[in-house]
Amino acid sequence: MTPDLLSPNQHTILETAVHPRNHLAFLSQAEIDRLIDRNADGLYPLIRSCALAILNSGVNTDDSVGLFAKHQDFDLTFARHPRGLRITLHHAPKQAFVDGVLMETIHDMLFAMLRDLLLIRDLVTVRPDQPGIAATDLVFQVLRNAKVLDAERELNTIVCWGGHAINKVEYDYSVRVGEALGLRRFDICTGCGPGAMKGPMRGAAHGHRRQSWRHGRFIGITEPGIIAAEPPNGVVGDLVIMPDIEKRLEAFVRIAHGLIIFPGGVGTFEEILYLMAILNAPHNHEDPLPVVLTGPVESTDTLHAFHTFLVETLGSKATGRLELIIDDPGAVAGRMVEGREAIRRHRRQAEDAYFFNWTLAIEDHLKIPFTPSHEAMASLNLHRDQPATDLAQNLRALFSGIVSGNVKPAIQAAIQRNGPFIIRGDPTLMHAVDRLLARLVAERRMKMQGGYTPCYRIQTE
Amino acid sequence: MTPDLLSPNQHTILETAVHPRNHLAFLSQAEIDRLIDRNADGLYPLIRSCALAILNSGVNTDDSVGLFAKHQDFDLTFARHPRGLRITLHHAPKQAFVDGVLMETIHDMLFAMLRDLLLIRDLVTVRPDQPGIAATDLVFQVLRNAKVLDAERELNTIVCWGGHAINKVEYDYSVRVGEALGLRRFDICTGCGPGAMKGPMRGAAHGHRRQSWRHGRFIGITEPGIIAAEPPNGVVGDLVIMPDIEKRLEAFVRIAHGLIIFPGGVGTFEEILYLMAILNAPHNHEDPLPVVLTGPVESTDTLHAFHTFLVETLGSKATGRLELIIDDPGAVAGRMVEGREAIRRHRRQAEDAYFFNWTLAIEDHLKIPFTPSHEAMASLNLHRDQPATDLAQNLRALFSGIVSGNVKPAIQAAIQRNGPFIIRGDPTLMHAVDRLLARLVAERRMKMQGGYTPCYRIQTE
Amino acid sequence: MTPDLLSPNQHTILETAVHPRNHLAFLSQAEIDRLIDRNADGLYPLIRSCALAILNSGVNTDDSVGLFAKHQDFDLTFARHPRGLRITLHHAPKQAFVDGVLMETIHDMLFAMLRDLLLIRDLVTVRPDQPGIAATDLVFQVLRNAKVLDAERELNTIVCWGGHAINKVEYDYSVRVGEALGLRRFDICTGCGPGAMKGPMRGAAHGHRRQSWRHGRFIGITEPGIIAAEPPNGVVGDLVIMPDIEKRLEAFVRIAHGLIIFPGGVGTFEEILYLMAILNAPHNHEDPLPVVLTGPVESTDTLHAFHTFLVETLGSKATGRLELIIDDPGAVAGRMVEGREAIRRHRRQAEDAYFFNWTLAIEDHLKIPFTPSHEAMASLNLHRDQPATDLAQNLRALFSGIVSGNVKPAIQAAIQRNGPFIIRGDPTLMHAVDRLLARLVAERRMKMQGGYTPCYRIQTE
């Protein structure tokens, strides 16, 4: 690590060199040659944008456009060095440095990102239309290579989901839940960004410190398209980059020994429906993963609305696995402690690994991204005469399409051309969807400029 | 550590046993016998009240009366055990436990407290009227025994002073200063309580984590009379109990490699005057300890008022050592980095230890508690025709007397009998004192019920 | 690790289960499936024989035939387990266990062996006739995967060569050299077996202990055909299995920061000639690797004979790199300290890695095994009118052929059919060869039953 040269731009460091320590500390000549040649495999633009997001770690933003605009002259180059590899950063954001030296966690994340992107490049490709076990294997290999799997501290990983833009009261509550988990020496795994992805980590870090527990882990799992909009928060210790959103979701459920869901927006709701589709598959009925939906007393209405929607659509039996706990961090943590013992028994009996839930069945439908179009949306089966697991999958696709219709320029253009998506289905289902989205809009949990014009029209039958 | 029995009182644990791990792990039979016999040396009441304060660590309170009233049935007993010593806690506050097991840091502090109280009991007594080098030696021995001195990480200890009841903006600023220090791997030492004693520790803990720095220390130095009113905050890692206030102050200045003062009340001001008396002693002119007075931009007026008072009373030359930095955590931390190098050079030249400032002269006046009375107050020399070091000492005694007149029942009674303290001195000095106290009252930085009636009357000459 | 069941055969343990801890702690389902299916890729016989050799670690033997005969009922099976993989050993040699539990180092070597054999299977095949850079890359990958490369402790690896059957005086001397190296915190790398491969490790372990040095490494590099005849000695800490003899030799010279040669037989001499061929290649003239030939004063004649042979055949200039130090462990270690600094400068200048000598050129001739036959032996160019590097290569092939003629049944049969190998070359070279072999026979440094009948006839021209 060499001291910095001052840049004319006072917000960046003109040039600085960094060297790998753990990941990539030992590359062969051929491997270095491939890295030095920027054009070799089209990886460079991805590396650059992920690097820029990581160098902004700890900065609260979800404006990736603004982030990139501000740092157009940022660049990174690779070279050989007696200690292996040298990366030179040009015009890197100053906030990543202390007295001209890169912060340790940012340094580590930089090389963790390279590690994952290079591994993904080198692994045999998964067939996009039939991902099957190969996709699960890839998820496993990325996690193993990141040294996130740990046989000694097994059954310790609590995955937390929830919005990146929750309010102050909800954030403070997520910190308290994190502290209750940290006092019980749990590790936290989240999607890496701010809000409900950060609060539990901060709290757990404090809980670990009160227990003099130095082995706590804070795992952030992201993917290239998300990281720029949600740079790693300042608590993430282990950063893992999955190739796409579906593998990121699969990673969450396979390493979780407990799952806690805080309030959030449409994105969080998609995740819940993804989970419902899995838990209701007949093969997974025995799986004892504890799942808790929780928030502060001030969010009671929202939590009830979430819960009601699920009961109304999937039925109370299908949602039995989702426990609702309001404003009680100790009870949430206690539920995770109980659940862990059930998991231990179940895995032992199934001869499944403690550190990766191989037994859980995830259908190919859930491993393949849903591509929204007027046709696809219109042909979604949104009736009650199907198993809960299928209905949950279809509802997840519905929400996914609505998110795209709200934010993705290409979809928005199609809607302007052809009118809103027409959605057909059981009227009671349709009204439940309508009510939920209205609430998310009213509570400003959906990304929007000005008033919200729905991108869909419900056609009841 | 045995699991707990539920107490009828739901806020306490009926009975639980704890064992020492580091401190006191190895006691001889004679040492254990002395502990078991509660009446042996009158130590038991002190142990009990300190233990109760520690078991409330992390709870924000400065109401020691309330604390003790709430836990009248709390008790602790000692017994022999194959692994050395066993302490049984009866009706201990539930908040100190997680799932019935004492938190690690609270466990450690409990035995740290015993370690210090037993050591102090066994060390040869310092003559109260002529403390001299023996007092310094005792301070050193308590710190050494607590393993707070560290030759490897020397020159890393930043002492932070300031009020326990600062406002939210000032607290958040102290967290930011702490983070800037933590990013540079400094350790933090404070008086152990809330407010400006906690903020820098929290911030530094976050800074250390961002640097993956696992060796950070958070030293809290207190004394038996203070700890009950200011239980250790939840970040303190190393707790040290000095026998009295003067040795606590001496410990701060001898282990500091940098000293940062945040806004505070009369107590903080006493500390500043104590420091001014030391730094202005001719013997100490060469000592390069960096001293910074700092706060957020919102506290600019208060900081200027503090600074102005010192310049008006002691003169600008005498206050030259006190640097004022407003709202710039990076500059504060940078100043500590610079100062450290100067200290290294100075200690090497003086053949003084890196981990304890033996060279600094502290006069017996400053090692002896000031006992306020009408006579003592009336005879304080508060004129300008004396060296700055002496004037600082006398002003410190003045403030000490005023604090006692405000809060100590015995002194308050004497004032009711004999009228307010009469203070004589140079009118310009007296007016400076008056103005400063008026500001502290106005900003509610002094402890008081209702309006403030001064306990003193200035008699200008 | 489960306790053992007593076997009817008192020298073995009937059945015991072991689990991986570091290597192979995390296998995917597909990887475990492939291991469980013994017939999948023909790897099982190799795994079994290596496992048996490792379970005899610490036993002094070079009789692999006897070893296998004694343990015909030894077997190992693989199964899935919540912590990953379980290996069950059947009829394992009792000497590997303490109170029914496998010794830690043997446990580790067992999984190191699996790690390497599985990696070698999965790596892309090197073309046998044009190994080139791909062979070097494979050597690098096996070492990296074994975590033998270390950027922090770089420039510390001393490779020791020499006979496995040296006499007691020579062994004791190798221990003393090892102690001198250990006192200077050097790591030792050898071929893993007894004699000169063990002595330096034992000595260095003692030296490390006297320096309270807990980070010392004892690397043994072997290959599947050798390990059974030379089970790892009891000091080896890191076991690495290369796919063949040539890659093992390449591994030695690429990770060495110093090379020490003790007395030995024809095998040691082959190694010396391999090294001479490399060091005399023009591309390698600048490489500063220190190379010392050393032994106790009692072995002076042998050492001089070795040296004389090299000077007579390759010339004094070509052997200038080989330093002869007799009976002075301190001087040998001192030479390694000096050489290390030269290497550091050279690598920095060449931008080559500290932990792997990429710059050293090794020709394909040296990477391809020499297959002896009457034709091949007859056509060896053994004249002086060629560069030293080529002559060294040809002499190495000559010695390799003689070794095979001495011990390999197939070659011995061919010789019985067709008469001894006919060797043609410069008479002075031929006589030097003759003299050297006579000495090795006289000193019983060659493996033989009864008197020695040469398998070759020199035909001078």
Place this chain on the structure above:
Amino acid sequence: MTPDLLSPNQHTILETAVHPRNHLAFLSQAEIDRLIDRNADGLYPLIRSCALAILNSGVNTDDSVGLFAKHQDFDLTFARHPRGLRITLHHAPKQAFVDGVLMETIHDMLFAMLRDLLLIRDLVTVRPDQPGIAATDLVFQVLRNAKVLDAERELNTIVCWGGHAINKVEYDYSVRVGEALGLRRFDICTGCGPGAMKGPMRGAAHGHRRQSWRHGRFIGITEPGIIAAEPPNGVVGDLVIMPDIEKRLEAFVRIAHGLIIFPGGVGTFEEILYLMAILNAPHNHEDPLPVVLTGPVESTDTLHAFHTFLVETLGSKATGRLELIIDDPGAVAGRMVEGREAIRRHRRQAEDAYFFNWTLAIEDHLKIPFTPSHEAMASLNLHRDQPATDLAQNLRALFSGIVSGNVKPAIQAAIQRNGPFIIRGDPTLMHAVDRLLARLVAERRMKMQGGYTPCYRIQTE
């Protein structure tokens, strides 16, 4: 640590400075002042001779006179330093250094010695004629201060006794016993010197390495009068210096969780009788300490002779606690494993510490040195009509007197003046003594020049 200046005397280092790291890293000014003033408390000559012995650690010698004669110009001086204390060594033996820097273990032992001598000086004096519990307390405090007591690894300490001049076969056997203990992760504690004090340590170090066990301890307990004749062997890791021989013996039996006795001379026999006196005291009948007398098959006669003497004098019941195991290291180690469990139960029941046997009663007779004179020897009660514990004490005094008569100049002069000691007692006891001593003489296990002239005459009654 500064590099050395070459001394004109090639066997010593002219001048070198060392600094404390653990022990004595933090001394107060008063403590340093007292050390710098060499004449303060007459400690300097003791420090110098112990330092010289330690600097010869690893050298095999029992000739303290020769050692001191060779190093008359050796000297050490103390000074203040920013890191605490600096010791300058003048003309220190070169063998303690590697490339001009003191070996780590020797460095540590140097400061361990200072630590113990300073502590002993500062502890309250034990009354020489009534040592009582105060002596035990002092033993405890020295061990605690040396950090030799360990609550985590308790019940692991095997004490080995035996001669410093045993033959090669016996030494090799003691190494094998040590390896069997080390493979079971036992720590070894001995008297610190060569022979049976070194062999078990070497073996255990190898056993620990095979188990990848990095926490093994090798504790050497000595006293100022012995260390010069028996410098610490090269394996000792923790050196402890007790104030006198009796406290050294007490330390051995109080920290032992198992005791193994190898062959030795009169000194070893004194130790056995000391142990017999303790084990036969009625108060100690329940104590389950395992005690094994062992040696190689070649020493069978000697071991039987030892055992026979004890049975003939003390009776078979009194010697029942001493188990004889011939040539079976595994059985010896197995016996220690068993005994440990008995100790664990016993200590738990007695509420005694795992790491120090407080319960064991040791009478004042055994804590007070026996001063031999013609009167004292003549009045020893050597009859059978007394409890075994008393007879063992008296026999121990008898052997102690004989050792003094053999080697101490003052006693030898008294014998020349007044004739040999007259010993009176039961004839069968006297003949047993005679036979045993004759064997020790014949096997050259007693220190003597030329033939042996007994210093005593038996007067049977």
